[in-house]
Amino acid sequence: MPDSSSKYSSSKLWGGRFSEQTAASVEAFTASIHFDARLYRHDITGSMAHAKMLARQGLITGEERDQIIKGLDSIGKEIESGAFVFRPELEDIHMNIEKALIEKIGPAGEKLHTARSRNDQISLDIRLYLREETYRITDLLTGLQKSFVRTARKYLGAIMPGYTHLQRAQPVLVSHHMLAYYEMFGRDKERLFDCLKRINIMPLGSAALAGTGLPVDRDFVARELDFPAITANSMDKVGDRDFAVEFVSACTLIQIHLSRLSEELVLWSSDEFSFVNLADSYCTGSSIMPQKKNPDIPELIRGKSGRVTGNLISLITMLKGLPLTYNRDLQEDKEPIFDTADTVSHSLAIMAELLDNLEFNLEILQNRVKTGFMTATDLADYLVLKQIPFRKAHSIVGRAVAHCLDNGKDLSELTLDELKGFSSVIEDDIFSLLTVKGSVDSRQSAGGTSIKSVKQALSEAEKILELKP
Numbered sequence: 001m002p003d004s005s006s007k008y009s010s011s012k013l014w015g016g017r018f019s020e021q022t023a024a025s026v027e028a029f030t031a032s033i034h035f036d037a038r039l040y041r042h043d044i045t046g047s048m049a050h051a052k053m054l055a056r057q058g059l060i061t062g063e064e065r066d067q068i069i070k071g072l073d074s075i076g077k078e079i080e081s082g083a084f085v086f087r088p089e090l091e092d093i094h095m096n097i098e099k100a101l102i103e104k105i106g107p108a109g110e111k112l113h114t115a116r117s118r119n120d121q122i123s124l125d126i127r128l129y130l131r132e133e134t135y136r137i138t139d140l141l142t143g144l145q146k147s148f149v150r151t152a153r154k155y156l157g158a159i160m161p162g163y164t165h166l167q168r169a170q171p172v173l174v175s176h177h178m179l180a181y182y183e184m185f186g187r188d189k190e191r192l193f194d195c196l197k198r199i200n201i202m203p204l205g206s207a208a209l210a211g212t213g214l215p216v217d218r219d220f221v222a223r224e225l226d227f228p229a230i231t232a233n234s235m236d237k238v239g240d241r242d243f244a245v246e247f248v249s250a251c252t253l254i255q256i257h258l259s260r261l262s263e264e265l266v267l268w269s270s271d272e273f274s275f276v277n278l279a280d281s282y283c284t285g286s287s288i289m290p291q292k293k294n295p296d297i298p299e300l301i302r303g304k305s306g307r308v309t310g311n312l313i314s315l316i317t318m319l320k321g322l323p324l325t326y327n328r329d330l331q332e333d334k335e336p337i338f339d340t341a342d343t344v345s346h347s348l349a350i351m352a353e354l355l356d357n358l359e360f361n362l363e364i365l366q367n368r369v370k371t372g373f374m375t376a377t378d379l380a381d382y383l384v385l386k387q388i389p390f391r392k393a394h395s396i397v398g399r400a401v402a403h404c405l406d407n408g409k410d411l412s413e414l415t416l417d418e419l420k421g422f423s424s425v426i427e428d429d430i431f432s433l434l435t436v437k438g439s440v441d442s443r444q445s446a447g448g449t450s451i452k453s454v455k456q457a458l459s460e461a462e463k464i465l466e467l468k469p
């Protein structure tokens, strides 16, 4: 005979087989409510769909379903208003809500957890959460792309030094530089949408690990919650956090991209570069040096790439060595996931604002492209078109540059006679090419920096983003 005497006295929802109360230290150590409470909406949405399914399948009555849904709805409102008291001794969001439901509606509440385990429940909650975050972050990425495209349109025609090794290399359009970031953040969007395919699969019905013997309708739950498919293997699914690793990994790359951009803004806003002015309202001062205007926003964004990368390492390391199926280690997934989504969202939003309030110093840019022999490759290409092999052309131009350095001149300042001294094939059609504008205009290869190629890229981007030129 099963013993239903008071020897089994734990007050937990799972307390039936326990004869002692949980130690307070264990409650404190195992509780996740202080961070998973933010999944309350997703948990309630999932439970409502589950209750509807249970009623359809005759596992609960229609009346019980209605009581459950009404109860969950009012719990949701209490949580939203701040009136709900979360209890750490109830461990997590699932049991806090379930216990509150039972206290509110009585026996019908005790039927909600039929054919379900917290193991498939948490998988569902994270998926619902990440689905929302994916749409939110891709929208923010689109917003940032719009800022780049607007800036590219605003400065169309302006030329700046392009760098390799952070050494002045070849002149490029400011707009070309801006559209490079448009591309980069476009890939980030693609990656998130791709990962959404793995997030967007409905796990409920996997139960603890082996599925359930009760007659559930998983497809109905999937339809209710707008999932295009249900997960295939119950054992795989309750222990699977690959989709979360993919999400955090895609976000890490976003933060790394933001960090590279930040580095440029920090450099560009320095006195040494003076390429851009960041708006006063987006900078801060120094408490000791009155002259300072610091680029704290890009610096912090760059700094936050450390914590996001750390989150990825935490998450993926947490999975290492876990046997199938659910293990409590998996509870450690949530903080890195939440922190990543928050950090990346905040960084994307503020970066877009910063860009919208940024001014390029056109005069300085114009001066900077005049020096540094940035048209040297153009001279070499000119020689190539006159049938001189590129390696030979490279060395001829190298000698011309050395000559300029010795004489304090730029390539465009050499006379035709001087130039002919390096190669007799040079004629006076060379001079238009040795200007920075000539150099930029000549780069008409698809994806290059010529005004023609950039205008085309810009129009395409504006069309995709539905921006008016």
Ligand code: ARG
Pocket: 032, 036, 092, 118, 119, 122, 328, 330, 331, 332
């Ligand atoms: N709080 C748990 C987590 O985040 C929920 C699932 C717990 N399942 C269990 N059998 N203890 O993973």
